[in-house]
Amino acid sequence: DGGITQSPKYLFRKEGQNVTLSCEQNLNHDAMYWYRQDPGQGLRLIYYSQIVNDFQKGDIAEGYSVSREKKESFPLTVTSAQKNPTAFYLCASRPSWQEGTTDEQFFGPGTRLTVL
Amino acid sequence: GQNIDQPTEMTATEGAIVQINCTYQTSGFNGLFWYQQHAGEAPTFLSYNVLDGLEEKGRFSSFLSRSKGYSYLLLKELQMKDSASYLCAVDIYNFNKFYFGSGTKLNVKP
Numbered sequence: 001d002g003g004i005t006q007s008p009k010y011l012f013r014k015e016g017q018n019v020t021l022s023c024e025q026n027l028n029h030d031a032m033y034w035y036r037q038d039p040g041q042g043l044r045l046i047y048y049s050q051i052v053n054d055f056q057k058g059d060i061a062e063g064y065s066v067s068r069e070k071k072e073s074f075p076l077t078v079t080s081a082q083k084n085p086t087a088f089y090l091c092a093s094r095p096s097w098q099e100g101t102t103d104e105q106f107f108g109p110g111t112r113l114t115v116l
Numbered sequence: 117g118q119n120i121d122q123p124t125e126m127t128a129t130e131g132a133i134v135q136i137n138c139t140y141q142t143s144g145f146n147g148l149f150w151y152q153q154h155a156g157e158a159p160t161f162l163s164y165n166v167l168d169g170l171e172e173k174g175r176f177s178s179f180l181s182r183s184k185g186y187s188y189l190l191l192k193e194l195q196m197k198d199s200a201s202y203l204c205a206v207d208i209y210n211f212n213k214f215y216f217g218s219g220t221k222l223n224v225k226p
Contacts, residue, residue: 031212040124042203042218043159050212058213090158094212102166104149105205105214107158 002027004108006091011113013085021076021111023091031094032074033105036060036087043090049074078113085115118142120217122204127223128194136189136220138204146209150178150189153201153219162189162202191222199224 004025013019025032031050035043045058049068063082068074078085089112092105119141128134140148147166151159165171165180165187177190191198201219208215 033213035216040218040221042120042216043205043214044216045213048213088156102147102164104161104164107160109158110156112156 004091004093004106006089006108006111009109009111011111013113013115015115016080018080019078019085019113021078021089021091021113023074023076023108025072025074025091025093025106025108027093027095027106028071029093029095029106030071031096032068033092033094034058034064034066034074034076035090035092037090037110038087046076085113088112118206118208118215120204120206120215122202122217122220124218125221125223127225130194130196130224130226132194133190133192134194134222136191136202136204136222138187138189138217140185140187140204140206140215140217142185142206142208142215144209144211145182146207148178148180148187149205149207149214150176150187151203151205153203155200159203194224196224196226198222 007022033048034046047066049055065077090110091108094105095103121139150162153159163178175192180187203219204217205214
């Protein structure tokens with residue numbers, strides 16, 4: 001079955017530690033995205049990548065870093081510089097990065113990060 | 117900047133019809149998407165509009181007016197399982213990224 005996997009589902013870290021969230025897709029999608037969701041809020045874009053070895057900052061990139069070395073993988077590192085890292089993190093992918101595409105974004109199950 | 121507004125919360129009765137509105141002010145509009153999200157889960161795609169008018173998919177319909185920057189999601193024959201948050205997202209042309217509204221939490225009561 002094709003899909004997007006995120007691991008782990010729940011993650012606990014001590015303040016000051018960096019942590020990397022995994023996102024893997026076997027849908028052969030070009031574009032991948034990371035969002036953050038806080039309670040009762042919508043999704044805010046952290047980083048996105050339209051193609052391998054390229055990525056752009058979203059609206060709230062400070063304190064986060066990403067890499068896109070393989071088409072199917074887009075890991076997100078939450079660094080100690082992120083002031084309020086506790087949140088629900090969602091990874092998504094989209095078939096094409098070309099202009100005018102009408103495809104929706106497909107989401108992984110999410111990782112809930114709690115920093116103690 | 118981009119601005120997308122939705123009501124925070126709505127309540128409706130099982131079997132009824134409910135309309136969830138979304139207004140937007142964005143640049144480079146390439147379509148509007150509606151997603152459903154149950155608590156603690158990932159959003160799932162419901163519908164998409166890029167041209168003005170109504171799109172119908174079973175119990176769900178979505179309407180778009182680009183000149184007014186306005187969309188709505190219509191849910192008919194409400195079921196208890198429709199209790200969820202509904203997210204409106206605008207696809208920004210030339211950037212291949214979505215801007216999401218804050219979501220509308222729908223409570224369906226018996």
